[in-house]
Amino acid sequence: MAHQVSVFAENKPGRIEKIARILAEAHINIRAITISSANGFGVVKILVDQPQKAFEVLREQGLPVYLQEVIAVVLEDTPGSLHRVAKVLAENGINVEDAYGFVVERGKAAILVIQVEHEPQAQSVLERNGFTLLSDEEIYRL
Amino acid sequence: MYWEKDVETMPREELYALQTARLQKTIQNAMRTPFYRRLFTQHRIHPEQIKTPEDLKHVPFTTKEDLRQGFPFDFLAVPLEEVVRLHSSSGTTGTPTVIYHTKEDLDRWTNQVARCLYMVGVRKHDVFQNMMSYGLFTGGLGMHYGAERIGALTIPIGAGNTKRQIWFLKHFKSTVIHIIPSYALLLSTIIRGEGLDPRKDFNLRIILLGAEPHSEETRRRIEDIYGAKAYNSYGLSEMNGPGGAFECLYQNGMHIWEDYYIVEIVNPKTLEPCPPGEPGELVLTTIFRDATPILRYRTRDVTALIEEPCPCGRTHRKITRIQGRTDDMFIFRGVNIFPMQVEKVLMGIPEVGSNYRIILERKDYEDTMRVEVEIKPEFFFGDLQKLERLRERIEAELKAEILVTPEVVLVEPGSLPTQEGKAQRVFDYRVL
Incomplete structure (x- = not known):
């Protein structure tokens, strides 16, 4: 099981800078970042090499931050990979609430991070269908 | 005559x-x-x-x-x-x-x-x-x-x-x-x-x-x-x-x-x-x-x-x-409002922090009232939709109290200026 750090941020200049600076000073490496916003505020989701540490340093700076479990699925970096995962999830009636992906090694490996309502169920469904899921330690070693 | x-x-x-x-x-x-x-x-x-x-x-x-x-x-x-x-x-x-x-x-x-x-x-x-x-x-x-x-x-x-x-x-x-x-x-x-x-x-x-x-x-x-x-x-x-x-x-x-x-x-x-x-x-x-x-x-x-x-x-x-x-009463769109009314509503919502401010502006002949509200970190669960629902709820509760709908903006805790003594809550930039 992997973890992602979510941070509340106002939609104004300097917010990403602040988050990035805090993480840089703590020598935390960012694997992926995604931002969604609405009505003047947003949520920044970050996948990092040390999620617990990132959570703590951001919290110490007074930011509303949340550490949550996500599923990180290893995919081949080839056409049709995402479809294979999505098909399994769809066939099992699993709704994806948020997702983002990034390439680890071009043409070879990519990671898809997904947030679903019933994490354990989704996890076992994916594992049963032969997908590899990463833990925090494995993301750390990427 | x-x-x-x-x-x-x-x-x-x-x-x-x-x-x-x-x-x-x-x-x-x-x-x-x-x-x-x-x-x-x-x-x-x-x-x-x-x-x-x-x-x-x-x-x-x-x-x-x-x-x-x-x-x-x-x-x-x-x-x-x-x-x-x-x-x-x-x-x-x-x-x-x-x-x-x-x-x-x-x-x-x-x-x-x-x-x-x-x-x-x-x-x-x-x-x-x-x-x-x-x-x-x-x-x-x-x-x-x-x-x-x-x-x-x-x-x-x-x-x-x-x-x-x-x-x-x-x-x-x-x-x-x-x-x-x-x-x-x-x-x-x-x-x-x-x-x-x-x-x-x-x-x-x-x-x-x-x-x-x-x-x-x-x-x-x-x-x-x-x-x-x-x-x-x-x-x-x-x-x-x-x-x-x-x-x-x-x-x-x-x-x-x-x-x-x-x-x-x-x-x-x-x-x-x-x-x-x-x-x-x-x-x-x-x-x-x-x-x-x-x-x-x-x-x-x-x-x-x-x-x-x-x-x-x-x-x-x-x-x-x-x-x-x-x-400290102010009038917005013809309605008399006391900052205390806004405060009472905000403090009744657990997710809301203790600092807030009210900003009144007139842009292109339209008056706006913005209420900036600090959220409490412990109520943040990384969910944008939940925040948006909270924002809408604050708007609705304020409307019920003051009879006009303000624009509610959620801000980071500690981001609003704090003042010694009696805090200034209302910032009226309207040129009446």
């Missing part, structure tokens, strides 16, 4: 005699209310002591808080069956303030409004479109009955619904409107957006501006936009409502009807009378109302008395435009 020439142009000495007689009657009447009986006993005041307007200085001030605490009947001087209507202050924080009127009170108030309307030239042949909200708010009904008394065709359209307002203006060729100044500005942009010219496509000649303080510049702008004369109107529900003070054709201060009120201007800090012409807090005593007599009411409005005689011939003195407040 005058609705009641004898009263409006009454020599000052006669007016003083009339005030004195009416004050004595009012004091007798006030002794029928539990509040003033108690107050006079506590302060060892004998009702017979208060004979002239000068004697009023022996009577303590009455405040809005007194009215609240006197809910429901502590200020009522007549049997309830004699009461035919009540009006109540907007806002639901704590207990409301309630003013009762007998049939005669309403008749007098209507006459007071008719006097104002006639003064600025409203006549029987006019079509009067009343764009103020009807109901507990006095602006709608108060002005409505005054216009009817003059005999004008009165359209009780009420506030809002801009498309319909424009439709009526166009089809009934309304000649007089009663409108909140900020709405008059906003309305003009929508009129133009429909391809209409407020000067050419309508038949407006008189605009009555009420419920909101505004500057001379704003008045001139409104006059220019609509090609009509605009007059300032002052009133508060505790003192009946519209009709309290009104500009005459000279547009230089508002005549305050001294056969209805005894007027004082006091220094809000010392509560001593201000020297003539110096701005201070307006304090009013009703002397022509039976159901709810109120002595020395602190209106919290800052103004100054204009002692010089008016060229219009009316002997009732004038007050200047309202220059501010002696409390």
Whole structure:
């Protein structure tokens, strides 16, 4: 099981800078970042090499931050990979609430991070269908 | 030119005699209310002591808080069956303030409004479109009955619904409107957006501006936009409502009807009378109302008395435009709002932190109220939708309390400036 750090941020200049600076000073490496916003505020989701540490340093700076479990699925970096995962999830009636992906090694490996309502169920469904899921330690070693 | 020439142009000495007689009657009447009986006993005041307007200085001030605490009947001087209507202050924080009127009170108030309307030239042949909200708010009904008394065709359209307002203006060729100044500005942009010219496509000649303080510049702008004369109107529900003070054709201060009120201007800090012409807090005593007599009411409005005689011939003195407040109330889109109302709502929502601020702005003729709210970190679960739902909930709860919808913005904890002592919550950047 992997973890992602979510941070509340106002939609104004300097917010990403602040988050990035805090993480840089703590020598935390960012694997992926995604931002969604609405009505003047947003949520920044970050996948990092040390999620617990990132959570703590951001919290110490007074930011509303949340550490949550996500599923990180290893995919081949080839056409049709995402479809294979999505098909399994769809066939099992699993709704994806948020997702983002990034390439680890071009043409070879990519990671898809997904947030679903019933994490354990989704996890076992994916594992049963032969997908590899990463833990925090494995993301750390990427 | 005058609705009641004898009263409006009454020599000052006669007016003083009339005030004195009416004050004595009012004091007798006030002794029928539990509040003033108690107050006079506590302060060892004998009702017979208060004979002239000068004697009023022996009577303590009455405040809005007194009215609240006197809910429901502590200020009522007549049997309830004699009461035919009540009006109540907007806002639901704590207990409301309630003013009762007998049939005669309403008749007098209507006459007071008719006097104002006639003064600025409203006549029987006019079509009067009343764009103020009807109901507990006095602006709608108060002005409505005054216009009817003059005999004008009165359209009780009420506030809002801009498309319909424009439709009526166009089809009934309304000649007089009663409108909140900020709405008059906003309305003009929508009129133009429909391809209409407020000067050419309508038949407006008189605009009555009420419920909101505004500057001379704003008045001139409104006059220019609509090609009509605009007059300032002052009133508060505790003192009946519209009709309290009104500009005459000279547009230089508002005549305050001294056969209805005894007027004082006091220094809000010392509560001593201000020297003539110096701005201070307006304090009013009703002397022509039976159901709810109120002595020395602190209106919290800052103004100054204009002692010089008016060229219009009316002997009732004038007050200047309202220059501010002696409390933290502000008026947004014609609605009176106390920051405490906003605070009460916010502090009742667990996800909300303790710091907030209210920002008022006027952009392109549209007034906006933004409430910036700090969220509590422990209620953040990384979910944008939950935050958006929280934001909407705060908006809805504020709307229920203050009757207008502000824009709520969620901000990071600790991001709002904190101040030592009493925090400034309201930042009003509107140029009124």
